[in-house]
Amino acid sequence: MENALTVENLSKSYQRRLRQPGLLGAVKGLFASRFEEVQAVKGLSFSIGRGEKVGLIGENGAGKSTTLKMLTGIIVPTGGKLEVLGHIPWKERRQLALNIGVVFGQRPQLLWDIPVEETFKLLKTMYRIPEDVYQAVYGEALHRLGLEPLLNTPVRHLSLGQRMRCDLAASLLHAPAVVFLDEPTIGLDLSVKEQVRGFITDIQAKFGITLLITTHDLKDITETCDRLLLLDKGKLLFDGSIRAFEQKYASDRRIVAETHKPVEASAAQALSQAVGKSGGKVIEAEGHRVVVEYHEEGAAPALIHLILQQLQVVDINLEKTDIETIVTRIYRSDTAKA
Ligand SMILES: Nc1ncnc2c1ncn2[C@@H]1O[C@H](COP(=O)(O)OP(=O)(O)OP(=O)(O)O)[C@@H](O)[C@H]1O
Numbered sequence: 001m002e003n004a005l006t007v008e009n010l011s012k013s014y015q016r017r018l019r020q021p022g023l024l025g026a027v028k029g030l031f032a033s034r035f036e037e038v039q040a041v042k043g044l045s046f047s048i049g050r051g052e053k054v055g056l057i058g059e060n061g062a063g064k065s066t067t068l069k070m071l072t073g074i075i076v077p078t079g080g081k082l083e084v085l086g087h088i089p090w091k092e093r094r095q096l097a098l099n100i101g102v103v104f105g106q107r108p109q110l111l112w113d114i115p116v117e118e119t120f121k122l123l124k125t126m127y128r129i130p131e132d133v134y135q136a137v138y139g140e141a142l143h144r145l146g147l148e149p150l151l152n153t154p155v156r157h158l159s160l161g162q163r164m165r166c167d168l169a170a171s172l173l174h175a176p177a178v179v180f181l182d183e184p185t186i187g188l189d190l191s192v193k194e195q196v197r198g199f200i201t202d203i204q205a206k207f208g209i210t211l212l213i214t215t216h217d218l219k220d221i222t223e224t225c226d227r228l229l230l231l232d233k234g235k236l237l238f239d240g241s242i243r244a245f246e247q248k249y250a251s252d253r254r255i256v257a258e259t260h261k262p263v264e265a266s267a268a269q270a271l272s273q274a275v276g277k278s279g280g281k282v283i284e285a286e287g288h289r290v291v292v293e294y295h296e297e298g299a300a301p302a303l304i305h306l307i308l309q310q311l312q313v314v315d316i317n318l319e320k321t322d323i324e325t326i327v328t329r330i331y332r333s334d335t336a337k338a
């Protein structure tokens with residue numbers, strides 16, 4: 001697969017002016033130049049193939065936006081190499097602009113006094129977008145993102161969610177080869193989030209766009225991406241498929257059975273022995289509820305069979321740790337990061 005972008009040992013440090021506390025400190029700070037270095041990104045290496053859909057996650061301050069700003073040529077790296085569509089972003093920003101699309105959700109870019117429809121037409125001219133591409137994306141945006149009622153409103157008068165939708169449509173209008181979306185669903189209500197995800201998925205598929213999304217809403221990723229990058233304090237902690245991520249950090253799965261009668265101690269013990277041979281472990285047997293935990297992906301059928309054989313079951317459910325829980329666990333614990 002041809003690469004759309006490559007990042008090699010990429011680093012970025014910011015200089016932050018140190019201030020003494022209080023008003024006097026603020027005044028002094030204007031004169032005294034004491035700086036501290038913040039290492040926002042520390043030696044990142046990864047590449048993304050053409051047409052891949054990748055989600056970038058990490059705690060606040062992990063370095064996600066910094067990475068996207070380097071990839072889009074907004075800021076210059078302090079170390080390492082990067083290339084997007086054969087260009088070095090900060091050196092060749094203009095050449096790249098026609099082929100990438102960018103949304104920074106925390107700071108919508110369209111802030112003009114002209115109506116939405118005019119804004120789109122202006123972009124069409126500026127980017128010399130072919131009529132068929134324009135119509136395809138514009139049509140889809142109107143339909144998917146419900147932009148019709150907004151077309152005559154000046155962009156400045158839109159609510160955050162409305163502006164966000166317009167921003168997204170605008171950034172995809174030229175069907176760019178690579179799209180960078182930094183928190184594209186921030187501040188949106190649940191139904192608009194769904195609209196946005198649907199629109200991204202559709203346009204991605206239609207034009208085979210390479211997609212890199214950062215977000216704190218993991219549904220954005222499970223619904224639009226196949227691959228996950230997890231940043232931790234500027235370093236890459238995980239790079240792989242969403243499935244591999246689940247397998248690595250949450251291999252525990254559970255079978256939860258509800259029984260007709262309360263489970264007796266002897267029955268629980270017998271079950272414990274039986275499931276133990278098939279890779280399961282009874283982690284709860286109380287009242288009408290029995291929980292068997294296992295790790296091997298294919299073990300469920302045999303374990304369920306044993307449970308049904310030994311107990312009078314009225315209901316049975318399979319559970320696995322959802323991705324939000326996994327990510328919260330990783331953010332909270334340092335052990336998972338080892
Ligand atoms: N212009 C700047 N000057 C100094 N430090 C900065 C600057 N921009 C970012 N930082 C610092 O770099 C680190 C990474 O910031 P970045 O914005 O990349 O994080 P993020 O992963 O996007 O976080 P969030 O989820 O909050 O958006 C943070 O410690 C932040 O304080």
Ligand SMILES: [Mg+2]
Binds near residue numbers: 064
């Ligand atoms: Mg950010």
